[in-house]
Amino acid sequence: MSVTPSSAPVGGERAGSGAARGTSPAGELPHCAVELCVDDVAGALLAERAGLERIELCSALSEGGLTPSIGTVGRTLERVERVGVQVLVRARPGHFVYDEDEIAAMERDIGACARLDHADGVVVGFVLGALTPAATLDTPVVRRLCEACGPAPVTFHRAFDLVAEPDSTLAELAALGISRVLTSGGAPTAADGAAALARLVATARALEPAPGPGGQARVGDAPPGFSVIAAGGVRSGNVVELVTRTGVSDVHVSARTTVPLAGGSRPALSLTSIPVPTASASRPDPLELDALRAALAPWRSAATSSGDRA
Secondary structure, three states, X not given: OOOOOOOOOOEOOOOXXXXXXXXXXXXXXXXXXXXXXXXXXXXXXXXXXXXXXXXXXXXXXXXXXXXXXHHHHHHHHHHOOOOEEEEXXXXXXXXXXXXXXXXXXXXXXXXXXXXXXXXXXXXXXXXXXXXXXXXXXXHHHHHHHHHHHOOOOEEEOHHHHHOOOHHHHHHHHHHOOOOEEEEOXXXXXXXXXXXXXXXXXXXXXXXOOOOOHHHOOOOOOOOOOXXXXXXXXXXXXXHHHHHHHHOOOEEEEOOEEEEEOOOOOOXXXXXXXXXXXXXXXXXXXXXXXXXXXXXXXXXXXXXXOHHHHO
């Protein structure tokens, strides 16, 4: 999902040598998980065929991502066999300050998705977030949403890029049982925020997420520790430098391309103020995913199970 960043640090300069994990990808970072943002079943199946670890399943990507329909989630879970499915929980576009009705609606969405059947090898988790009007973590709301998630793994979405104190917020998220955060380092893109991302990775290494409700470990969570997922403009052409500079062990990609409607003969028409013509559709680009995997091959040579990286 996308957000408009606040005045958090922008990393145009290179991070210090101690912040990243060195310059030898095979020696210093044995595996880098890839999460693909998708809005349909076809995208989920493409991610699975490509051997990616996770998808973030959304709707309304032109709005930065919203909660997908229960039908889309259900059908996706029927079709995938291995790839982790992280369901975005976001009630509406715009800011991340929610009223009681919106919070209750998101709790119901989480509950409905959690009850859906899926293959044993598929780990289902949730991506969520809430802030106060002062752009701090809304701890009571996030706690409620985490409790609704039960033992499922939880990621805090890019609302994180709006907080004024990102390092201390990481610790707050870990205390709530959240083990991943999507972030560009508070910059327009992850490449721009590389210095801040490297600092957050160093901070995150010392964190141990709290267990889920009732004290149980969250199902299928990542290896011990807190994961910083680099998000925002991550492409095959910049991912090597990004991972080397920051030490992130996860990247979040969209890899979108526009696909024309086969056999379409009627004129294209945009039904909204955002120019998305009805004669085409936005889809993940298989060629870009191939290029991304090739770029990350040194980091992905040591395979891990999808359950460990879901």
